[in-house]
Amino acid sequence: xxxxxxxxxxxxxxxxxxxxxxxxxxxxxxxxGKEARIVGAFxxxxxxxxxxxxxxxxxxxxxxxxxxxxxxxxxxxxxxxESIDYDVLVEVSPTNIETGxxxxxxxxxxxxxxxxxxxxxxxxxxxxxxxxxxxxxxxxVEMRYEGSVGGAMPIINLCRESLMGQNIDSIMxxxxxxxxxILSRMDDGLPFEQALKEAQELGxxxxxxxxxxxxxxxxxxVVILANxxxxxxxxxxxxxVTGITAITEEAVAMAADQNYCIRLIGEISPERLEVSxxxxxxxxxxxxxxxxxxxxxNTDLAGPISISGxxxxxxxxxxxxxxxxxxxxxxNVNNK
Amino acid sequence: xxxxxxxxxxxxxxxxxxxxxxxxxxxxxxxxGKEARIVGAFxxxxxxxxxxxxxxxxxxxxxxxxxxxxxxxxxxxxxxxESIDYDVLVEVSPTNIETGxxxxxxxxxxxxxxxxxxxxxxxxxxxxxxxxxxxxxxxxVEMRYEGSVGGAMPIINLCRESLMGQNIDSIMxxxxxxxxxILSRMDDGLPFEQALKEAQELGxxxxxxxxxxxxxxxxxxVVILANxxxxxxxxxxxxxVTGITAITEEAVAMAADQNYCIRLIGEISPERLEVSxxxxxxxxxxxxxxxxxxxxxNTDLAGPISISGxxxxxxxxxxxxxxxxxxxxxxNVNNK
Numbered sequence: 001x002x003x004x005x006x007x008x009x010x011x012x013x014x015x016x017x018x019x020x021x022x023x024x025x026x027x028x029x030x031x032x033g034k035e036a037r038i039v040g041a042f043x044x045x046x047x048x049x050x051x052x053x054x055x056x057x058x059x060x061x062x063x064x065x066x067x068x069x070x071x072x073x074x075x076x077x078x079x080x081x082e083s084i085d086y087d088v089l090v091e092v093s094p095t096n097i098e099t100g101x102x103x104x105x106x107x108x109x110x111x112x113x114x115x116x117x118x119x120x121x122x123x124x125x126x127x128x129x130x131x132x133x134x135x136x137x138x139x140x141v142e143m144r145y146e147g148s149v150g151g152a153m154p155i156i157n158l159c160r161e162s163l164m165g166q167n168i169d170s171i172m173x174x175x176x177x178x179x180x181x182i183l184s185r186m187d188d189g190l191p192f193e194q195a196l197k198e199a200q201e202l203g204x205x206x207x208x209x210x211x212x213x214x215x216x217x218x219x220x221x222v223v224i225l226a227n228x229x230x231x232x233x234x235x236x237x238x239x240x241v242t243g244i245t246a247i248t249e250e251a252v253a254m255a256a257d258q259n260y261c262i263r264l265i266g267e268i269s270p271e272r273l274e275v276s277x278x279x280x281x282x283x284x285x286x287x288x289x290x291x292x293x294x295x296x297x298n299t300d301l302a303g304p305i306s307i308s309g310x311x312x313x314x315x316x317x318x319x320x321x322x323x324x325x326x327x328x329x330x331x332n333v334n335n336k
Numbered sequence: 337x338x339x340x341x342x343x344x345x346x347x348x349x350x351x352x353x354x355x356x357x358x359x360x361x362x363x364x365x366x367x368x369g370k371e372a373r374i375v376g377a378f379x380x381x382x383x384x385x386x387x388x389x390x391x392x393x394x395x396x397x398x399x400x401x402x403x404x405x406x407x408x409x410x411x412x413x414x415x416x417x418e419s420i421d422y423d424v425l426v427e428v429s430p431t432n433i434e435t436g437x438x439x440x441x442x443x444x445x446x447x448x449x450x451x452x453x454x455x456x457x458x459x460x461x462x463x464x465x466x467x468x469x470x471x472x473x474x475x476x477v478e479m480r481y482e483g484s485v486g487g488a489m490p491i492i493n494l495c496r497e498s499l500m501g502q503n504i505d506s507i508m509x510x511x512x513x514x515x516x517x518i519l520s521r522m523d524d525g526l527p528f529e530q531a532l533k534e535a536q537e538l539g540x541x542x543x544x545x546x547x548x549x550x551x552x553x554x555x556x557x558v559v560i561l562a563n564x565x566x567x568x569x570x571x572x573x574x575x576x577v578t579g580i581t582a583i584t585e586e587a588v589a590m591a592a593d594q595n596y597c598i599r600l601i602g603e604i605s606p607e608r609l610e611v612s613x614x615x616x617x618x619x620x621x622x623x624x625x626x627x628x629x630x631x632x633x634n635t636d637l638a639g640p641i642s643i644s645g646x647x648x649x650x651x652x653x654x655x656x657x658x659x660x661x662x663x664x665x666x667x668n669v670n671n672k
Binding site for chain 1: 356359360363367488489490493494497498499500501502520523597618619620621623624625626628630635637638639640641642643644645646649651652654655656658659662
């Protein structure tokens with residue numbers, strides 16, 4: 001009696017997932033009467049598998065000792081996945097939002113073979129959401145991706161479960177913590193370049209920050225919410241995108257004089273898929289500062305419901321993956 | 337194949353529930369393959385029952401035409417409930433937080449007879465949460481109360497479902513929209529008395545606003561969260577309560593100078609049950625303005641997750657009740 005997991009990608013997030021599963025061993029056994037076991041893992045150059053289950057602490061020690069999670073060389077992730085038996089693929093390999101990268105191949109392989117998938121990999125989702133959902137449905141398995149939008153902020157499960165009785169008219173959100181940090185520091189009077197530099201020094205922005213500040217990352221999340229919450233079959237090219245690079249100190253100061261702040265907002269509705277800087281009244285749920293993510297879900301009966309949380313981080317993202325794993329266990333509690 | 341509902345109390349919220357059930361007829365049938373039917377309803381002086389189901393629009397027309405929902409006189413709610421057959425009691429009769437009022441008797445009767453209960457009635461929950469939960473458990477039924485805390489804001493279901501894999505360390509929240517409106521207007525420079533008067537004129541505060549401004553209402557919600565999320569067996573008397581009546585314009589202005597605002601916060605943790613005014617940094621998720629409610633759930637893996645929504649209102653509260661009804665249908669989908 002177990003749910004057998006393979007982790008594809010053993011970087012920061014993959015390691016966090018191994019740790020989170022170990023930390024929640026007892027809770028899982030108590031709630032579902034069975035274990036969640038890691039039976040396999042691979043990174044860019046190595047792989048490991050045991051049908052008896054692997055000790056998460058051994059995987060973490062392997063990685064920190066040798067830089068490799070496994071003792072076998074990895075030739076091809078798909079070939080590895082198709083050579084082993086498991087129930088759920090946790091796909092957290094590096095994102096490629098132009099081609100979908102190897103993550104796209106891993107997810108296709110898993111779903112085609114009747115395995116559930118939990119992923120935070122935005123590339124495959126932003127490029128091929130419709131195809132992958134249909135593949136999951138055709139094979140009678142679940143694909144879940146809570147952590148791909150907003151990190152620890154449970155926006156997708158909120159819409160699916162708690163707001164199940166609502167018609168959702170639109171979602172507006174701050175979906176990129178790097179941009180929000182930069183804009184928050186501009187509220188404090190810093191010019192854009194200096195705020196960006198500070199974000200880089202603190203590790204919130206990459207050396208090449210263009211995907212964040214040009215709105216590309218936010219647009220990927222817009223695509224994921226449009227597909228998953230609204231059932232709009234769209235990809236990255238369908239989103240109107242404006243980033244934050246043209247926002248001046250003067251614009252921020254003028255907004256502040258009128259009790260507004262400027263935030264990079266992703267908007268999703270049946271009429272509009274857009275990423276652009278917007279004026280937000282101070283004290284509004286979308287006026288949060290720092291690296292937080294927040295989303296406002298506009299519903300017909302309940303009115304606007306907002307949710308916020310940390311948009312990134314090792315354990316924050318791992319905890320979103322854990323919540324998806326638990327949801328799969330819950331809906332498959334009578335199987336196996 | 338139906339879930340048969342009785343509505344106890346047919347005021348603003350009870351009418352909203354009837355309307356919401358009618359609006360979601362198709363969604364419910366599609367999702368669960370059975371109907372949610374209202375088979376009975378009563379208010380302070382009248383009752384109505386039909387095992388065939390009642391048309392919500394007829395109930396609403398009765399009430400608006402005659403001021404009474406039913407055509408039989410009501411002698412005693414409990415006697416009425418014990419004379420009919422149904423699956424779920426929606427208890428939305430007037431709240432009495434000193435004795436629990438007739439709502440407490442209705443809930444006890446329903447649970448003892450193996451009926452599920454959905455309520456937003458804070459009195460019975462704040463006074464007898466432990467007793468009622470044990471009664472539900474002993475009779476194999478559910479008691480749900482999402483709308484009793486934060487109106488449309490789905491804080492309880494968020495903690496139960498989306499945050500199931502988290503250890504929750506504490507919850508801090510703005511749980512009373514009236515106080516938050518008054519404090520927000522004080523941010524704009526109004527003195528307390530004038531802000532209160534405005535809240536009364538706009539219908540946000542009662543003629544006797546003491547339960548709101550003295551923190552009593554917030555304390556009831558602290559009790560409900562403490563019991564339901566933390567499993568702390570407590571009642572109203574266990575909460576340290578300070579209201580907002582002693583907050584001066586000067587205090588608000590001094591806070592603003594330091595980039596803070598003052599908010600009435602309910603705090604729930606295994607160590608502390610408290611209602612008191614606190615300094616909140618502007619831009620923090622707990623710094624919202626107006627009649628919104630917001631709660632920050634502090635978790636071990638995901639960090640802080642905040643959720644906000646409208647704390648009151650006819651359809652907002654009805655929609656929280658609807659979400660509880662759907663949850664009961666979901667977990668009992670194979671029965672009956």
